[in-house]
Amino acid sequence: MDIFIQQIINGLVLGSIYALVALGYTMVYGILGLINFAHGEVVMIGALTALTAIGLLVPSGLPGPVVVLGGLLIAIPVCMTVGFTIERIAYRPLRNAPRLAPLITAIGVSIVLQQLAMIGWGRNYHTFPPLLPAAPHQFLGAAITDLQIIIIATAAALMAALVWLVTRTRLGRAMRATAENPAVARLMGVDVDRVISFTFVLGSALAAVAGVMVAANYSIAHYAMGFMLGLKAFTAAVLGGIGNLGGAMLGGLLLGIIESLAAGYIGDLTGGFLGSHYKDVFAFFVLILVLVFRPSGLMGEKVAERA
Amino acid sequence: MSVDPKLKARLGVVLIGVALAVLPFVVGASFGNSWVRIIDFALLYIMLALGLNIVVGFAGLLDLGYIAFYAVGAYLYALLSSPHLAIAFPQVFAAAPGWPVWAVLPLGALVAGLFGVLLGAPTLKLRGDYLAIVTLGFGEIIRIFLNNLNAPANITNGPQGINNIAAAQIGGHALNRPLELFGVMVPGVHLQYYFFLALTLLVIFVCLRLQDSRLGRAWVAIREDEVAARACGINTRNVKLLAFGLGATFGGVAGGLFAGFQGFVSPESFGLLESIMVLCMVVLGGMGNIAGVILGAVLLALLPEALRWGAVPLQQTLFGKVLIDPESLRLLLFGIALVVVMRWRPAGLWPSALRKRELAAHGEAA
Amino acid sequence: MSTPLLEASGISKRFGGVQALRDVSLAIRAGEVYGLIGPNGAGKTSFFNVLTGLYSADQGEVRFNGQPLPLGVPHRIAGVGIARTFQNIRLFGAMSALENVMVGRHIRLRTGVLGAILRTPAARREEADTEARAHALLRYVGIDRLANQQATHLSYGDQRRLEIARALATEPKLLALDEPAAGMNATETAGLRALIEKLRGDGLTVLLIEHDVKLVMGLCDRVAVLDYGEKIAEDVPDVVRRDPRVIAAYLGTEAVDA
Numbered sequence A: 001m002d003i004f005i006q007q008i009i010n011g012l013v014l015g016s017i018y019a020l021v022a023l024g025y026t027m028v029y030g031i032l033g034l035i036n037f038a039h040g041e042v043v044m045i046g047a048l049t050a051l052t053a054i055g056l057l058v059p060s061g062l063p064g065p066v067v068v069l070g071g072l073l074i075a076i077p078v079c080m081t082v083g084f085t086i087e088r089i090a091y092r093p094l095r096n097a098p099r100l101a102p103l104i105t106a107i108g109v110s111i112v113l114q115q116l117a118m119i120g121w122g123r124n125y126h127t128f129p130p131l132l133p134a135a136p137h138q139f140l141g142a143a144i145t146d147l148q149i150i151i152i153a154t155a156a157a158l159m160a161a162l163v164w165l166v167t168r169t170r171l172g173r174a175m176r177a178t179a180e181n182p183a184v185a186r187l188m189g190v191d192v193d194r195v196i197s198f199t200f201v202l203g204s205a206l207a208a209v210a211g212v213m214v215a216a217n218y219s220i221a222h223y224a225m226g227f228m229l230g231l232k233a234f235t236a237a238v239l240g241g242i243g244n245l246g247g248a249m250l251g252g253l254l255l256g257i258i259e260s261l262a263a264g265y266i267g268d269l270t271g272g273f274l275g276s277h278y279k280d281v282f283a284f285f286v287l288i289l290v291l292v293f294r295p296s297g298l299m300g301e302k303v304a305e306r307a
Numbered sequence B: 001m002s003v004d005p006k007l008k009a010r011l012g013v014v015l016i017g018v019a020l021a022v023l024p025f026v027v028g029a030s031f032g033n034s035w036v037r038i039i040d041f042a043l044l045y046i047m048l049a050l051g052l053n054i055v056v057g058f059a060g061l062l063d064l065g066y067i068a069f070y071a072v073g074a075y076l077y078a079l080l081s082s083p084h085l086a087i088a089f090p091q092v093f094a095a096a097p098g099w100p101v102w103a104v105l106p107l108g109a110l111v112a113g114l115f116g117v118l119l120g121a122p123t124l125k126l127r128g129d130y131l132a133i134v135t136l137g138f139g140e141i142i143r144i145f146l147n148n149l150n151a152p153a154n155i156t157n158g159p160q161g162i163n164n165i166a167a168a169q170i171g172g173h174a175l176n177r178p179l180e181l182f183g184v185m186v187p188g189v190h191l192q193y194y195f196f197l198a199l200t201l202l203v204i205f206v207c208l209r210l211q212d213s214r215l216g217r218a219w220v221a222i223r224e225d226e227v228a229a230r231a232c233g234i235n236t237r238n239v240k241l242l243a244f245g246l247g248a249t250f251g252g253v254a255g256g257l258f259a260g261f262q263g264f265v266s267p268e269s270f271g272l273l274e275s276i277m278v279l280c281m282v283v284l285g286g287m288g289n290i291a292g293v294i295l296g297a298v299l300l301a302l303l304p305e306a307l308r309w310g311a312v313p314l315q316q317t318l319f320g321k322v323l324i325d326p327e328s329l330r331l332l333l334f335g336i337a338l339v340v341v342m343r344w345r346p347a348g349l350w351p352s353a354l355r356k357r358e359l360a361a362h363g364e365a366a
Numbered sequence C: 001m002s003t004p005l006l007e008a009s010g011i012s013k014r015f016g017g018v019q020a021l022r023d024v025s026l027a028i029r030a031g032e033v034y035g036l037i038g039p040n041g042a043g044k045t046s047f048f049n050v051l052t053g054l055y056s057a058d059q060g061e062v063r064f065n066g067q068p069l070p071l072g073v074p075h076r077i078a079g080v081g082i083a084r085t086f087q088n089i090r091l092f093g094a095m096s097a098l099e100n101v102m103v104g105r106h107i108r109l110r111t112g113v114l115g116a117i118l119r120t121p122a123a124r125r126e127e128a129d130t131e132a133r134a135h136a137l138l139r140y141v142g143i144d145r146l147a148n149q150q151a152t153h154l155s156y157g158d159q160r161r162l163e164i165a166r167a168l169a170t171e172p173k174l175l176a177l178d179e180p181a182a183g184m185n186a187t188e189t190a191g192l193r194a195l196i197e198k199l200r201g202d203g204l205t206v207l208l209i210e211h212d213v214k215l216v217m218g219l220c221d222r223v224a225v226l227d228y229g230e231k232i233a234e235d236v237p238d239v240v241r242r243d244p245r246v247i248a249a250y251l252g253t254e255a256v257d258a
Helices: A003-032 A039-060 A064-094 A100-121 A146-168 A170-180 A182-187 A192-218 A225-240 A245-269 A276-293 B005-031 B033-058 B067-080 B084-088 B101-123 B128-148 B188-211 B214-224 B226-231 B236-262 B272-285 B290-319 B326-344 B353-365 C044-051 C074-080 C097-104 C113-118 C121-141 C156-169 C186-201 C213-219 C237-242 C244-250
Strands: A137-139 A142-144 B179-181 B184-186 C006-015 C018-028 C033-037 C059-064 C082-084 C174-178 C205-209 C222-227 C230-235
Touching (some): A003 A039, A003 A142, A003 A170, A003 A192, A003 A225, A003 A245, A039 A064, A039 A100, A039 A192, A039 A225, A064 B326, A100 A225, A100 B326, A146 A170, A146 A192, A146 A245, A170 A192, A225 A245, A245 A276, A276 B128, B005 B188, B033 B290, B067 B101, B067 B128, B067 B236, B067 B272, B101 B128, B128 B272, B188 B236, B188 C113, B214 C113, C018 C044, C018 C230, C033 C044, C044 C205, C097 C121, C113 C121, C156 C174, C156 C186, C186 C205, C186 C213, C222 C237, C230 C244
Parallel strands (some): C033 C205, C033 C222, C082 C174
Antiparallel strands (some): A137 A142, B179 B184, C006 C018
16 A cells, blocks of 8 residues: 555545634634634534534434434534634624733633533543445555545535635625725725624634544544644644635645654654654644744735734 | 831731741641642742743733743653653663752753743744744643653653652751651641742742843833834843743743652643643733732632532532532633633733822822 | 934835835934925835834935944844834833833843842942933923823823833934824924924934924924935925925825915
């Protein structure tokens, strides 16, 4: 089996998920200039909600893919509600506060969501039942499963839909106007508060899908899964250029591939000194390197000077 | 009625001094020595919170990886005061290093400070929220390395951590053993208390002095408006680095004390949640206000115990079982506290001295 | 005339597609009040920001007191003796008025970490001296009674005065004021004018960017006019006022018949 191709495939799958989550970060950042630390927790809530729903649907005897879809369709509105509520309760009152305040609030919200999830779902790992065909196909000397194909295809379709929404619809235009200059957008008749709410809801819906994908891909979900995932997705957003939709997608895919390749080859590269359990470190190194040497990211405008 | 304010202040200091001196005996006799241990930890947290306060409270730099400096201090102490190195590298270390505490603590402070500067140098020019993420990443990197540096060379002993760490020795007496003084048996936790108290007072003293100096003003100026601070001739990069380095130094000292007190260290003591707990102490008490930060540290250090004694029985009476274990209740309260404080009381529980002074000035005018 | 205090030559600055400054040269003499005016977007503030180090210049150099100015490094520029205020007042809001001025002394002080912690006699002397000077400066601009007030709680006019006091605390040779009269009522503007006259009387060189043409023409010894990033005039107010290019630049926007 070709390890290189295999790691690229794994990286694309991982990267598609990162990209979906990164879009949530980048949209909120683009409009509010806020890092929504709690976004990773929304992904976690999506994953656990879907798993609970799937657990209830399995006895119905419906075909596997329908059950998964059912779980997803329940997780999406739940996450949208969570995203909407976070913005209303925690962030909206702080729009004119000093810059440290919303950041600290975001951390607080993140902890609250995580602990609520722990109380609701417990400390245990929840396993994703084998509902989707897992037999691998051969592809360029590597293996790819139906699930992996579904993940990549769904992510691609969602991203295309998002781009269409932002560039071609009235609402998308309002979003872009708000991101450019909220005060002017308001003068032009844009309901800025509604646009911001919508941005959170939209990002949360994508997060729900991503959550189900993570759970299906790794076959487990856990109340603490959101933190690392969120951090990596944020890294992806920064890598691509935060505030930039295309950048988030590119950054997500790149980070997924970097991580997979690094995990596959680090042992050989460091003569066995560092093993694949360091794979989480790569995301951080990428993040630090990007922020230090190219804070505007690969596709972003220069944001470092904006105080 | 007029009492000389100077006399009043002196009297206050004496009273507080006496109270602090007898505290472990009073607490130990009334609640048991496990509570003295809790107070010892509270003192460690005060040091940590005051260190972070220099970075977050004074200079306005949100550091989410602060616990990493605590970890550096703790592991350094652990390596230099336990048999681990001699066991892992017998060909290099014939015997356990066994460094004395007066050498290890300053070294820990220095190394942690160095880490602070090394981390700060490339990142401090970043915007505030990016800095938060980078420091968070840095904290996680340190933890992951501590977790995994047991192979191929066993430096940190991985997830099991390092144990058999010798307690600090002062005058040839190990502080974890009781000492007979003037016919009174003083337990180890009490001795640790006095040792920690002395260092905490030193840290408070240093913070107060720095706050009221050219440097303290420069930090606050940067926090308030970096562009204006630069226009005033402040070399913001150097002054921020100084805040980072000094904050890290305090973390390093507290970490060393922690290792000697606990007798073992493992990576799980140095996770993100610990960083956030210290941040919570600073924010809740009042960012930038030393008295407030001390209050915040004490409150949050006592919170888990209060929950254990209060919340568990309460839940049992109400629901017949424990629905929320004290640990996650504690974290939940931290999260809620951060949100609530930022929303309704961004200056924290203890308003800063400036506002008090202003109120006094208003009072005179009226 | 002797060599100028400040001599900018050939300053150019571009922002993306906009040429904010094009080959601007001007000289400010010691002891004068020098006005810089121009229609909105003419590049006044850009020039100002280059001069005070907030931006670096794409081309050109500035000599100050005979030495090249370290462009792009604000704190060093403050160190060699150029202090500034901001168009939209930038004070340290949570600090008292007195502390704001004390921060202005930063670069003239020496106390380091150890000195501050040990409070050495030198550090103590420096601290006492700093406080005394800060009070003196607050008196000088007329707001010493507000020394212990939080900066954000001061009135608009007093905030402007405080910003000037803070700038003066750096012991500048050149004080650069960015639209100090913006948002002021007639009484406040008159007070500001008196303050600038007083500064000139005490031998300070002042660079004044102003929208209020009347104020500039009445107060300045010499005036330069920027338009579309280029200097189109530089002379005493009476000459500048009659310059056809200046009139053309202002026509339809503001009258120069002050």
